[in-house]
């Protein structure tokens with residue numbers, strides 16, 4: 001059973017590190033819902049060839065951008081349009097990303113009323129100096145208050161996002177941020193190392209020599225602290241950047257890692273059928289323009305792409321990848337498997353990979369920080 005991702009490409013301000021598809025332009029907001037309705041009409045049959053016309057979805061994830069900059073009425077209109085064309089299972093995981101600044105009691109109640117049962121909130125840091133530097137809209141007090149409001153409104157599944165590995169942050173700051181997380185006790189935590197995306201203020205600042213990111217050693221120390229403290233707090237790490245209380249993993253994101261088909265709606269959104277990947281134009285004005293045909297590009301994955309993708313997505317999870325899954329991934333896979341077996345042995349001998357008795361390969365969690373490099377060594381080409 002599939003999932004839907006809806007991209008809301010609007011923010012009230014831009015964070016210095018942001019490379020996401022989003023705009024602060026307000027004029028496009030009015031065009032968003034009509035354009036979304038058009039796209040839903042056009043994509044209503046997306047799952048039909050995969051699931052014999054079954055339009056049931058088990059996860060809906062509204063991300064951005066900042067979905068919570070939309071009024072509850074506008075968000076409800078988007079959800080209603082999706083509901084008219086797809087069937088939500090009773091156990092649907094329905095997530096909305098929010099900014100702490102937008103959360104009032106009324107807003108939280110509206111989210112509950114529209115069926116949202118999981119909220120993902122971008123906290124990023126509990127230090128106001130960090131938030132100011134990132135040009136986030138909220139401060140630490142607002143984030144803590146918003147969390148309390150969400151809890152009071154009845155949300156029992158809350159995910160908080162944090163960022164580490166940026167110039168102002170010391171290891172001590174990070175430790176304190178993690179302690180605040182443990183005090184709040186959300187069901188889920190995502191923590192990302194700050195990267196420098198192209199065409200962002202951060203990239204320009206770095207080029208101008210205004211700062212440099214902390215050394216990899218320092219960032220690795222922060223990552224190890226993250227793993228240690230969250231484990232002590234009762235969290236399970238299930239992916240490189242994701243931790244949860246037992247049973248509270250993100251079902252939507254897990255579908256991506258398990259390569260389950262999904263439909264992406266909204267500018268820049270990606271869709272996936274198992275073999276074919278498509279992406280909407282990330283030009284928000286073009287996507288909103290009803291006078292042109294929907295602009296979308298796509299590619300059919302080669303057997304090699306599929307093999308590498310299974311490796312890449314699976315090895316970022318603590319569950320790892322079954323060699324049998326790789327073996328059954330396509331006609332060329334026996335050749336690819338014989339290609340990577342010596343590499344697996346070599347990585348295993350260096351303590352960088354584990355091959356379980358049941359034929360599952362995994363990256364040891366203490367090596368997750370360098371997982372990208374390990375995975376790259378296994379890619380077939």
Ligand code: SF4
Pocket residue numbers: 010011013014015017018019020022064065066099
């Ligand atoms: S709130 Fe999120 S999407 Fe918006 S500018 Fe900041 S990082 Fe980007």
